Amino acid sequence: MEKVLKFVKDEAVLVISGVLAFVSCFVIHPDKLYFNYINFDVLILLFCLMVVVAGFREIGVFDYLCRIMLKRVSKLRAVSMLLCLFSFVTGMFLTNDVTLVTVVPFTLLVFGYYSSKSLIFLLIMETVSANLGSMLTPLGNPQNLYIYDVYNFEMSEFLLTMLPYSALALLLIFISCMVMFNKKDEIVVPEYTKKKIDKRKLLIFSMLFILSILAVLHILNYFVLLAIVIILCIFTDYRVIFRADYYLLLTFVFFFIFIGNIGRIGAISEGLKGIVTGNEIFVSVFLSQFISNVPAAVLLSDFTKNGKELLIGINLGGLGTIIASMASLITYKFYVKIDGASAKKYILCFSFVSVIYLVALIGLSVII
Numbered sequence: 032m033e034k035v036l037k038f039v040k041d042e043a044v045l046v047i048s049g050v051l052a053f054v055s056c057f058v059i060h061p062d063k064l065y066f067n068y069i070n071f072d073v074l075i076l077l078f079c080l081m082v083v084v085a086g087f088r089e090i091g092v093f094d095y096l097c098r099i100m101l102k103r104v105s106k107l108r109a110v111s112m113l114l115c116l117f118s119f120v121t122g123m124f125l126t127n128d129v130t131l132v133t134v135v136p137f138t139l140l141v142f143g144y145y146s147s148k149s150l151i152f153l154l155i156m157e158t159v160s161a162n163l164g165s166m167l168t169p170l171g172n173p174q175n176l177y178i179y180d181v182y183n184f185e186m187s188e189f190l191l192t193m194l195p196y197s198a199l200a201l202l203l204i205f206i207s208c209m210v211m212f213n214k215k216d217e218i219v220v221p222e223y224t225k226k227k228i229d230k231r232k233l234l235i236f237s238m239l240f241i242l243s244i245l246a247v248l249h250i251l252n253y254f255v256l257l258a259i260v261i262i263l264c265i266f267t268d269y270r271v272i273f274r275a276d277y278y279l280l281l282t283f284v285f286f287f288i289f290i291g292n293i294g295r296i297g298a299i300s301e302g303l304k305g306i307v308t309g310n311e312i313f314v315s316v317f318l319s320q321f322i323s324n325v326p327a328a329v330l331l332s333d334f335t336k337n338g339k340e341l342l343i344g345i346n347l348g349g350l351g352t353i354i355a356s357m358a359s360l361i362t363y364k365f366y367v368k369i370d371g372a373s374a375k376k377y378i379l380c381f382s383f384v385s386v387i388y389l390v391a392l393i394g395l396s397v398i399i
Contacts, residue, residue, distance in 0.1 A: 044325075048282045051289040052284075055289050065291065068288055068291030074283060075254065076243065076247065079257060080170065080243050081275035082275050083260065084125050084240075086268060088132070100113055101114075101141075107212045111211070115153075118160040119204065121133075123167050126165060127162050128172075131161050138153060154365075155380055156208065164200075166197060166349070167190065167193050167194065169189055172346075173279065174345050174346070177325075178332065179247070181332050189342070196343065200388070200392065235263055239259070239260055242259060243256060282326065283329060290333045291333075293333070300333075311337050313344065315344025315347070316347055316393065318330070319349065321352075323357045327345060350386070350389035350392070352385075
């Protein structure tokens with residue numbers, strides 16, 4: 032029973048989506064139309080990106096980049112800025128959650144004996160940076176990839192839509208680091224045993240990443256990409272296939288089923304369209320605070336044709352509460368495991384910083 036309760040707690044979104052899908056099956060009984068609910072293109076591309084990025088992590092690319100970046104930097108403010116910039120840029124291409132899984136353990140190693148206040152704020156700023164950096168590109172997070180595919184965005188259109196928000200976010204991150212961290216404090220990056228990166232694997236995973244980008248640009252067929260990724264990974268390092276987040280993929284499937292069934296209930300479907308249409312940004316932000324922005328994107332996409340507004344709202348919706356973006360929970364889970372951690376203090380500080388960013392970016396959406 033304890034294992035079941037722990038699973039429900041750790042994978043609450045998956046469980047909720049599963050329950051919603053199951054209950055909706057009693058309203059709209061399973062039939063051949065169920066197959067049409069599922070967006071296989073998104074699932075395939077997400078899987079391939081997860082596997083490729085897992086390959087990069089497995090050979091130590093990200094850890095190597097972190098250490099090289101901080102090799103000649105010792106001031107707290109400069110170190111913080113570099114780590115936040117690294118999180119911001121990496122989040123654009125390798126997803127916000129993968130970025131945090133890499134950067135946060137490294138930060139805890141470097142800052143493990145530093146003041147708790149500075150550590151908390153740095154972890155928060157890295158989390159905010161990864162979330163905000165990831166919003167610029169379709170590759171940055173699952174909800175972007177989903178919206179990009181569903182609304183048939185052109186890459187240039189997607190980038191131009193999110194560019195003003197990313198630019199303001201980067202400016203705010205720079206200002207925050209200037210204010211939060213003392214430029215005189217010294218940080219010593221610990222020595223480490225150099226891990227030699229397997230150049231053959233690096234070449235293969237780099238090639239697979241390029242092929243994934245070609246699939247995003249609709250140059251390469253998704254099923255062809257899937258076949259290439261699976262075959263090469265089996266012969267290169269089969270373990271990375273098991274590193275994909277299958278719970279997230281299953282969550283997408285459950286929401287596809289639930290939304291497909293809701294869409295076939297005329298009264299509910301029309302009512303939701305009336306609420307969402309014209310209010311995409313605010314509805315997305317509000318809903319994301321409670322169920323996170325990935326399921327919110329899938330849920331709302333069926334009730335509006337305005338992909339740009341939904342894209343903006345879903346990305347801004349990753350700010351606010353700690354569950355607004357599931358990636359934010361990664362940092363929290365790492366932090367609470369260290370000695371002397373204060374979960375309450377972390378959540379309060381995170382909420383304070385995140386809400387300030389949310390208000391600023393929503394203000395921008397109103398202006399432009």
